[in-house]
Amino acid sequence: MDNKINEIRRRISTLRAEMTLVEASIRDQVNRDLDCSEGSYQLMAMRAEVAELIVRWKAAGGGERLPTVRERLSRSYADRPTAAAKADKARADKPKAKPGHSNARV
Incomplete structure (x- = not known):
């Protein structure tokens, strides 16, 4: 049953992402x-499809509150990994070149 609930939630999430793209397109056209x-x-x-999926999700036992698009987008950036942190980690893990050895071509 959890697999079905997760599948429905994934579909809802995908639809919401597609909806934001369509909304942006509509705004651009307007x-x-x-x-x-x-x-x-x-x-x-x-x-309408999202509303139907939410009904199916609740019928399958989904009980936690689904976040709105505004809530998902307004999450603090502290919760999200940053590219700078990844770059710093990559530089720290990279071995340093020995003196006299370089990657330069002659």
Whole structure:
């Protein structure tokens, strides 16, 4: 049962990510004074699918509260790994060259 719940949550997460892309596309079309009805219909269909998946998720035993898009995006950056920390670790793990030895080509 947990596998089914996780699969539904993954699908919800994927749909939410796709929805943000469609919303950005709609905003861009509106800003350029273009017709955005196709994107709007697609977004409404995605919202309906998310609502259906949430009903199935709850029926399968999913009980914890799902975060909203705003909550997911507003998480503090301290929770996320940074590229600088990874680069510092990579430099610390890299062995130092011996004097007189280099990678330069002659």
